Amino acid sequence: MAENTFERVKKIIVEHLDVDPAEVTLEASVKDDLGADSLDVVDLIMQFEDEFGLEISDEEAEKISTVGDIVSYIEQKQQ
Amino acid sequence: MLAGKVAVVTGGSRGIGRAIAVTLAQAGADVAIFYAGNRQAAEETVGQIQAAGRKALALQVDVSNSEQVDAAFKEVLAAFDRIDILVNNAGITRDNLLMRMKEEDWDQVINTNLKGVFLCTKAVTRPMMKQRKGRIINISSVVGVAGNPGQANYVAAKAGVIGLTKTTAKELASRGITVNAIAPGFIETDMTAVLPEDLKRQMLDQIPLGRFGSVEDVAEAVKFLASDAAGYITGQTIHVDGGMVTA
Ligand SMILES: NC(=O)c1ccc[n+]([C@@H]2O[C@H](COP(=O)([O-])OP(=O)(O)OC[C@H]3O[C@@H](n4cnc5c(N)ncnc54)[C@H](OP(=O)(O)O)[C@@H]3O)[C@@H](O)[C@H]2O)c1
Numbered sequence: 001m002a003e004n005t006f007e008r009v010k011k012i013i014v015e016h017l018d019v020d021p022a023e024v025t026l027e028a029s030v031k032d033d034l035g036a037d038s039l040d041v042v043d044l045i046m047q048f049e050d051e052f053g054l055e056i057s058d059e060e061a062e063k064i065s066t067v068g069d070i071v072s073y074i075e076q077k078q079q
Numbered sequence: 080m081l082a083g084k085v086a087v088v089t090g091g092s093r094g095i096g097r098a099i100a101v102t103l104a105q106a107g108a109d110v111a112i113f114y115a116g117n118r119q120a121a122e123e124t125v126g127q128i129q130a131a132g133r134k135a136l137a138l139q140v141d142v143s144n145s146e147q148v149d150a151a152f153k154e155v156l157a158a159f160d161r162i163d164i165l166v167n168n169a170g171i172t173r174d175n176l177l178m179r180m181k182e183e184d185w186d187q188v189i190n191t192n193l194k195g196v197f198l199c200t201k202a203v204t205r206p207m208m209k210q211r212k213g214r215i216i217n218i219s220s221v222v223g224v225a226g227n228p229g230q231a232n233y234v235a236a237k238a239g240v241i242g243l244t245k246t247t248a249k250e251l252a253s254r255g256i257t258v259n260a261i262a263p264g265f266i267e268t269d270m271t272a273v274l275p276e277d278l279k280r281q282m283l284d285q286i287p288l289g290r291f292g293s294v295e296d297v298a299e300a301v302k303f304l305a306s307d308a309a310g311y312i313t314g315q316t317i318h319v320d321g322g323m324v325t326a
Contacts, residue, residue: 043254046209
């Protein structure tokens with residue numbers, strides 16, 4: 001399950017930010033390491049919402065920094 | 080020209096907004112209109128959109144109320160599935176000299192004419208970003224550029240709309256969304272019908288083309304900005320004013 005969520009998140013990030021899959025680790029910062037600007041983050045959040053069928057509020061979105069944050073947030077919401 | 084597109088026109092029940100809604104429909108778009116309270120007028124606009132062979136939806140929405148705005152855009156998306164064009168046209172006047180202007184006149188005009196544009200724009204950015212394409216057209220006014228005694232609240236709001244247009248254009252450009260403003264001059268509608276005759280004559284003297292504008296003059300400019308032909312124009316304010324203000 002954990003890997004599954006990570007793989008799905010990774011796929012979206014790789015496609016959207018056009019980065020090397022190897023760079024998308026749980027520790028990677030979406031902005032600093034993967035080069036997303038603030039609009040990219042909004043865009044990614046929308047795609048995660050669609051992919052996982054959930055809603056991520058603006059306050060929650062602001063707390064997200066690393067890929068791991070996204071994965072644990074999504075898993076927590078899905079329980 | 081706009082076949083298969085979906086447009087939302089705020090303040091589409093009367094005046095300039097109605098002409099915009101009907102013109103976009105004649106160009107092939109399905110159109111949802113927002114109106115403040117004039118249901119009969121809204122239904123007339125709906126009839127004209129349908130007469131053009133397009134789908135229509137009229138929603139009573141106060142554009143200055145975020146909950147109503149969000150709910151309305153959800154309804155439009157549920158009905159039409161997408162939003163390609165947003166025309167922020169809803170507007171009111173509460174004219175008075177600054178010295179006599181009441182705080183509530185200031186607030187009402189700023190809330191409807193400026194905050195309303197912000198709220199509606201915010202509501203469409205999500206669907207437009209997903210589509211990687213969109214057109215936002217804000218109806219400002221030449222007085223927002225030139226100033227006008229007796230309209231401090233209205234002028235501040237309309238100048239604000241121009242600044243908002245420039246900023247939104249820069250924020251959304253990378254997602255294929257263009258944002259432009261139109262600054263109409265003196266257009267013959269209910270809003271201007273109430274002005275005294277001598278003032279109208281005085282205004283006419285200041286219009287090089289020698290006539291007041293029609294609602295169609297504005298609607299044609301909106302149609303162009305909404306089309307693919309205007310794809311390289313963003314952050315601009317186009318005057319439709321008979322040459323009144325040239326700055
Ligand atoms: N006429 C001119 O010479 C002129 C010049 C420059 C700029 N403009 C601008 O052009 C736009 C249209 O003007 P107009 O002359 O066509 O005005 P109008 O004939 O007075 O029509 C105003 C429209 O806005 C709607 N509206 C008002 N408050 C609203 C609110 N809070 N929420 C949603 N809708 C609301 C009205 O709905 P209801 O029918 O339900 O009341 C109506 O459809 C305005 O932004 C105006 O400032 C006009």
